[in-house]
Every structure is written in C-alpha cells, then in structure tokens.
Amino acid sequence: MKKYFLLLAVLTTGVVTAQDVEKLISKSEVERIEKTLSSDEMEGRRTFTKGIDKAAAFIAEEFKKTGLQTWNNSGSYLQQFAMVRPKFISLTASLGGVSLDSRDVVVVTCQPDINITEKSGYEKVKIAAGANLGTEARKYLAANKNYVVIVDTSFAKTFSTLTRMKSNIFKTDKSVVFILAATDPATYSVSAKHEITEMPLANVVGVLPGKSKKNEYVIFSGHYDHLGIMGKDRNGNVQTDSIFNGANDDAAGTTAMMVLAQYFKKVNNNERTLIFAAFTAEEVGGFGATYFSRQFDPAQVMAMFNIEMIGSESKWGKNSAFITGYEKTDMGKILQANLAGTDFMFHPDPYPEQQLFYRSDNATLARLGVPAHTISTTKIDVDPYYHKASDEFSTIDIDNMTRIIRAIALSSKGIVSGKETPTRVNTSDLR
Numbered sequence: 001m002k003k004y005f006l007l008l009a010v011l012t013t014g015v016v017t018a019q020d021v022e023k024l025i026s027k028s029e030v031e032r033i034e035k036t037l038s039s040d041e042m043e044g045r046r047t048f049t050k051g052i053d054k055a056a057a058f059i060a061e062e063f064k065k066t067g068l069q070t071w072n073n074s075g076s077y078l079q080q081f082a083m084v085r086p087k088f089i090s091l092t093a094s095l096g097g098v099s100l101d102s103r104d105v106v107v108v109t110c111q112p113d114i115n116i117t118e119k120s121g122y123e124k125v126k127i128a129a130g131a132n133l134g135t136e137a138r139k140y141l142a143a144n145k146n147y148v149v150i151v152d153t154s155f156a157k158t159f160s161t162l163t164r165m166k167s168n169i170f171k172t173d174k175s176v177v178f179i180l181a182a183t184d185p186a187t188y189s190v191s192a193k194h195e196i197t198e199m200p201l202a203n204v205v206g207v208l209p210g211k212s213k214k215n216e217y218v219i220f221s222g223h224y225d226h227l228g229i230m231g232k233d234r235n236g237n238v239q240t241d242s243i244f245n246g247a248n249d250d251a252a253g254t255t256a257m258m259v260l261a262q263y264f265k266k267v268n269n270n271e272r273t274l275i276f277a278a279f280t281a282e283e284v285g286g287f288g289a290t291y292f293s294r295q296f297d298p299a300q301v302m303a304m305f306n307i308e309m310i311g312s313e314s315k316w317g318k319n320s321a322f323i324t325g326y327e328k329t330d331m332g333k334i335l336q337a338n339l340a341g342t343d344f345m346f347h348p349d350p351y352p353e354q355q356l357f358y359r360s361d362n363a364t365l366a367r368l369g370v371p372a373h374t375i376s377t378t379k380i381d382v383d384p385y386y387h388k389a390s391d392e393f394s395t396i397d398i399d400n401m402t403r404i405i406r407a408i409a410l411s412s413k414g415i416v417s418g419k420e421t422p423t424r425v426n427t428s429d430l431r
C-alpha cells in the first residue's frame with residue numbers, strides 16, 4: 001500500500017527525491033541478487049561453462065519478472081553471438097604471377113576454405129611504412145568487409161604478429177587477407193584452408209522503451225562472467241576454495257544494473273529508451289561488451305553507466321564512488337549536481353595509471369565519442385580479493401553498495417528523463 005502511494009506521488013509530481021529512491025531500492029533485494037550471482041552454484045561464471053549459462057538464465061528470468069522487453073523484439077533476453085578460432089592448415093598464394101612464401105600471407109577468416117583472386121570483389125588497401133600495423137589491421141577487421149591488405153615490407157619483422165588476430169574473431173562471412181609485399185601488382189590469388197572452431201557466447205539484454213525519445217539510448221551495464229573454478233591463483237598459490245565467485249568482480253555491478261532496471265520500471269518516467277546489459281567474456285577480452293556496442297549507432301547513445309566492482313568502500317570511505325574518464329565529459333558533474341543535499345560523492349578516477357577508462361566494458365562506445373563511463377569503488381592497487389577465490393559474498397558491504405545504487409538512480413534522473421545530455425568524448429585525443 002505504502003509503495004502504491006509513493007509511486008502515485010512520483011507520477012503526479014514528476015519529481016524523484018532521495019526519499020523515493022530509498023524506498024524503491026531495498027537492501028534486501030540487492031542482497032538477494034548479489035547472493036545468487038556469487039553463489040557456488042554459479043561455479044564462478046567462467047565464459048564457455050555451464051556456470052555462466054546458469055547465471056544468464058537467472059538474469060533473463062529476473063528481466064522477465066521486472067517486465068523488460070527484449071532487444072529488437074528478438075523474443076529472447078539472450079543476445080547470442082559466436083567467436084571463431086580458425087586454425088591454420090595450409091595456404092598457397094601468388095602476387096603478380098609470382099608465388100608467395102606462406103609466411104608472407106595471413107588470412108583472417110571464419111571460412112574453412114577460401115579461394116580468391118583480384119576478380120573476387122575484395123577491396124584492396126595498403127598499410128604503408130610508418131603506420132601502426134596493429135591499429136590499422138584491427139581497423140580493417142572491425143569494418144566487417146572483405147579486404148586484401150598489402151603490408152609494406154618495412155613491417156617484415158612484425159608481420160607474423162598478425163596471426164594473433166586469429167585467436168578470437170567475431171563470427172562473420174567476411175575475410176581479411178594480409179600480404180607482405182614491396183610492390184602492388186594488379187593480379188593475385190590466395191587459397192587457404194583452416195579448421196574452424198565456433199564458441200557460442202551470450203550477453204543478457206533487456207529494454208525499457210522510452211516514452212517520447214525512443215531512439216535516444218541510455219545504457220546500464222555490468223559484466224556477469226568471472227574466472228570460474230581454478231586450482232591455483234594468478235601467483236601459482238594453491239587455493240583451498242577453488243571456486244572464484246567474483247562477488248565484487250562483477251556480480252556487484254551486474255546486481256546494480258538489475259536493481260536499477262526494477263527501479264526505473266517502477267518509476268516509469270523514462271522519456272529515453274533504457275538498455276540493461278549483462279556482458280559476457282569481459283575477463284577473456286571484453287568480447288561481450290564489444291559485440292553489444294557494435295549493435296548501436298553511437299550517435300543515438302546518450303550515456304552509458306558501466307558498473308564494475310562496487311562491493312567495497314572506495315578510498316574515500318562510504319557514500320562515494322569514482323567515475324573513470326571523469327574529465328572527458330561533463331557526465332560526472334551532471335550526476336553530482338543531482339545529488340545536491342545528499343552526502344554522496346562521485347570522484348574522478350584516482351588510479352589514472354591503470355587506464356581503467358580504456359580497459360573496461362565502456363571503452364568500445366567511449367572510443368566512438370559516447371559519454372560512456374565506468375563507476376567503481378575498488379581500491380584496485382591494494383584490493384586483497386581482486387581475482388582471488390576470496391572475492392566472496394561475505395566481503396561485500398551490502399549497505400554501502402545499496403547506497404551507491406541509489407546514488408546512480410537519483411543522479412541519472414535527468415539523463416533518463418531526457419532533460420540532461422552529457423557532452424561527448426573528444427575522440428581526437430583517443431589513443
């Protein structure tokens with residue numbers, strides 16, 4: 001009954017107060033979700049295991065209970081995709097009628113058999129001397145087109161590093177062929193055989209459609225994968241408890257995202273479309289967030305709140321968190337202004353040397369100009385549980401974590417309602 005009257009008050013006045021948020025986001029709900037995600041039953045949520053599938057099913061079920069819609073009306077909260085690892089078997093190639101050493105050709109493909117010539121419609125491009133080989137190569141792979149890339153022979157020593165691009169490819173019917181060559185004759189032929197292994201993955205994505213600004217998106221996210229079951233920690237020490245529960249990393253961020261979905265559904269005043277995403281495969285290379293981010297026109301994404309490790313006190317104590325890349329947009333200032341009258345503080349990232357802004361799941365969209373930030377409290381330089389089996393539910397400060405989630409809810413109200421729009425990341429100074 002109480003809740004009903006409260007909602008009525010929010011709906012009639014249109015103003016969300018700190019008191020409303022406090023009533024709508026409860027400690028017990030935060031605890032329930034956090035406890036479930038970090039339980040031994042989820043087996044540490046390692047990518048490509050049954051444990052992570054259980055976690056995905058749990059998140060999807062919660063999205064359903066919350067009443068979220070599916071992305072693009074796909075009918076499923078699971079956003080499925082695959083990574084491919086092509087294993088090289090054989091190759092023959094020629095350039096201008098002269099046959100090439102197989103070491104001078106790298107074929108990045110998801111096809112077991114590829115046979116192409118200059119008549120196959122591949123776009124031919126060059127990586128010239130002085131360019132950044134890795135950056136240029138990744139650019140062509142990300143473009144998802146068929147390319148033949150002539151690589152200048154000044155890269156002879158590092159050319160073989162391009163084979164690393166084959167360790168994980170988003171499944172595609174496009175191929176990129178790199179050829180190390182001093183000249184660029186008009187004719188060529190390349191035939192290659194690979195053994196193809198496909199690895200299925202899934203993000204969990206739910207949508208709360210905007211009332212008027214449907215094509216303006218605001219994203220809330222966290223990664224739900226962790227390290228799984230291991231006998232030893234990173235330093236080679238044998239673990240007595242072999243399940244890495246990842247209660248803080250990042251069951252905490254995922255919990256926050258799920259609780260915020262419930263909250264915004266109840267408040268029901270989002271003029272912009274809200275997207276709630278649990279990312280897979282963060283710990284093995286950020287593939288989930290990368291795949292997810294590519295589904296958007298970055299110009300339509302107004303803000304991204306990625307939430308990562310908020311289960312402990314920040315270096316400033318309770319009621320505070322930091323925002324990575326704080327100075328790159330005015331989003332942090334907007335959020336803080338909405339917290340006036342509360343004792344909560346958002347700080348700039350105190351660990352800039354860790355490069356968290358470019359290392360976390362917000363990075364793909366941030367690099368495209370989106371005000372996409374990660375909110376965290378981890379004392380990353382001294383965190384005793386980081387990537388250890390001891391990152392367990394018992395270490396989580398549920399009370400403080402609930403306050404952080406409430407602060408995100410309250411501080412984002414102008415962005416969610418469409419009244420406030422953060423400035424974009426200046427992409428010209430990105431590396």
Ligand SMILES: [Zn+2]
Nearest residue numbers: 249250282308
């Ligand atoms: Zn993490």
